[in-house]
Amino acid sequence: MLPRREIFPHVIEMNLQARRRLGCCVYLVFHESEWMLIDIGYEDTVTEIVDMIRQMDFSLAHCKYLVATHADVDHIQGLKKAKELLPSAETVGHPETKRLLLQGDRVMTYAEISAQRISIDLPTIKLDRTIDEGDILKVGGRNVEVWHTPGHTHGQLSFRLGDLLFSGDNIYRDGCVGNIDAHHGSDIPAFIKSLERIRDSNIKWLLPSHGPVFRKENALLESTIERLRGYQHMADFGTCAVDWPLLDEWDAELARGDVPTKD
Numbered sequence: 001m002l003p004r005r006e007i008f009p010h011v012i013e014m015n016l017q018a019r020r021r022l023g024c025c026v027y028l029v030f031h032e033s034e035w036m037l038i039d040i041g042y043e044d045t046v047t048e049i050v051d052m053i054r055q056m057d058f059s060l061a062h063c064k065y066l067v068a069t070h071a072d073v074d075h076i077q078g079l080k081k082a083k084e085l086l087p088s089a090e091t092v093g094h095p096e097t098k099r100l101l102l103q104g105d106r107v108m109t110y111a112e113i114s115a116q117r118i119s120i121d122l123p124t125i126k127l128d129r130t131i132d133e134g135d136i137l138k139v140g141g142r143n144v145e146v147w148h149t150p151g152h153t154h155g156q157l158s159f160r161l162g163d164l165l166f167s168g169d170n171i172y173r174d175g176c177v178g179n180i181d182a183h184h185g186s187d188i189p190a191f192i193k194s195l196e197r198i199r200d201s202n203i204k205w206l207l208p209s210h211g212p213v214f215r216k217e218n219a220l221l222e223s224t225i226e227r228l229r230g231y232q233h234m235a236d237f238g239t240c241a242v243d244w245p246l247l248d249e250w251d252a253e254l255a256r257g258d259v260p261t262k263d
């Protein structure tokens, strides 16, 4: 028997449970005899995670959902194996996540980053059901509410349980966000809206997909939102920018025939 290290009532995080980093955050939400997992991580940690869950005295037959917050390989590579070990669970995710996992899209999921010679297995899987904004996942007597929070990628979901938000790759404790990349379907204006929604909510705690859980502080969210507002008009993320004012300045200077001023 393993004692359950609950971070909040009815919530366990498996890296914290193991007291070492396994991969992305893997949240176990339980109520009465039912439970669910939010993300599972890489395939090579699935057996260890499921063993820990068994040792915490959860019935494997009572796993209700295996949730994919989005389709990135570090969050879902182990999903197929987890479904084999937990056949009673329904695999669920956003329709875009379902499409990417069914097609085995190696670029959008980051299984293949050829410029960096990253190439890892991506087991394809057909999600049992799609979920989207406003849907409810019932675990025992508790309701977990689905939020669609696009930006990092179109299929990014977050999950609200009371004043907790399982916030995926929206924001981490240091104010960083899930990476912004045109090839990943990142959308900076959508990202800003998702962060504003989190800021304006009465959520008290953020439970991200990477790094420690942290209290929702609007100052941190605000500084991150300001940074992303800036990115919309900067070349840093290429085609993810909505415009680049320097080009307008350049047009005007070219039309005038301006030459560099030497002090």
Ligand SMILES: [Zn+2]
Binding pocket: 024, 072, 074, 075, 169, 178, 209, 210
């Ligand atoms: Zn991630």
